Amino acid sequence: MDILPILSTLRRHKITAFLVIIEIALTCAIVCNAVFLINQRLDRMHMSSGVAEHELLEILFADIGPNKNQKARTEEDLAALRQIPGVLQVSSANQVPFGNSSWNGGIKLDRNQRVSTLNATTYTGENVLQTLGTQLVEGRNLQPDDYMDFDDVVRAASVKDAKGIPKVTVITQSLAQRLWPGQQPLGKVIFYADYPMTVVGVVKHLVRPAFTDSATAEFTMVLPMRITQGLYIIRTDPNNRDAVLKAAVAKMKAINPHRVILKQRPWDEVRGNFFQNDRAMAGLLVGVCVALLVVTALGIVGLGSFWVAQRRRQIGVRRALGATRRNILHYFQTENFLLATIGIALGMVLAYGINLMLMLHYELPRLPAIYFPVGALSLWVIGQLAVLGPAMRAAAVPPVVATRSV
DSSP, X not given: OOSHHHHHHHHTTHHHHHHXXXXXXXXXXHHHHHHHHHHHHHHHHTOOOSSOTTSXXXXXXXXXXXXXXXHHHXXXXXXXXXXXXXXXXXXXXXXXXTOSOOOEEEEESSTTOSSOSEEEEEEXXXXXXXXXXXXXXXXXXXXXXXXXXXXXXXXXHHTTOGGGSOOEEEEEHHHHHHHSTTSOXXXXXXEETTEEEEEEEEESOOXXXXXXXXXXXXXXXXXXXXXXXXXXXXXXXGGGHHHHXXXXXXXXXXXXXXXXXXXXXXXXXXXXXHTHHHHHHHXXXXXXXXXXXXXXXXXXXXXXXXXXXXXXXXXXXHHHTTOOHHHHHHHHHHHHHHHHHHHHHHHHHHHHXXXXXXXXXXXXXXXXXXXXXXXXXXXXXXXXXXXXXXXXXXXXXXXXXXXXXX
């Protein structure tokens, strides 16, 4: 196919050709970045939590009035919960992965550091790692002798009594690699609130509660402290979670009828609520992409139909001079391919610019190069499918009818 006649024709329809090119360029730029953002959201939504996701329950409660012996009440609650059929582990903890509230603190590698190396979240609670079902990959778990009461630790910290502060900790692989890249973390010392703690164990994954940056989502450490803050985590048989949750709430009400249950939910609900905005954003971006592709396809169909009607006389002349239906069909397909190629080239430059702006203002990663050829191929295919109908109508113009119109 000689493209010179096509270029000559397009020069006589500069405005319409320009509009098609701009439409394809904008679609290419926006769709490439939107699909990239959708994949970012999906990766975030499917990130590993490091816990037994389908076996956990969360109960958050508050007592009405002062409770002078919260520790004894917590031990009574935990003992009662362990007796419920189907319960595997129970822990009184300070927070849950993907929860709303987060306990965080600065970690130093040297006591004399003026600024913390990084910020990490801290889980506390006796047997919290066993209850969450985290996978220990190095060292040992926290032992009963390691634990201290949270209230005693707070009092010791207030008078700077180092003897009353936990001496060991368990951290995640992600945190270990960030602090000591390529090194063995066991036996290393970190300083949390200026108190030294030795790393005795490493878990594969344990995501932190409320976070915005996925790169730091697993900067997590576990401290051996018993806590009584009104949050219980229950690990149970996944098939009996509803029955166990109902029995656990009833048991807690029986022990203290005046307490208020603030939350009672399976952990799947915790995760679902945490990623609610990500799901909404991904759905919105999918809708934008579909709308843009449909509008672009309809624009190509409309312009193709208009050009076919406008060039009916020209088509008839070509058919009368010996052009076959296939020649006419290829003519319009080639014309669309040229317009799409110019639009895609401009769109790639625009997509790169939009990505740079997002990197600068929203700390997004660079758009991977694979998105450009995939986006180009998609727009070429959509363009060819969209122009196929008008091109076939043009190819169906009878030479005799066209000749009569001359």
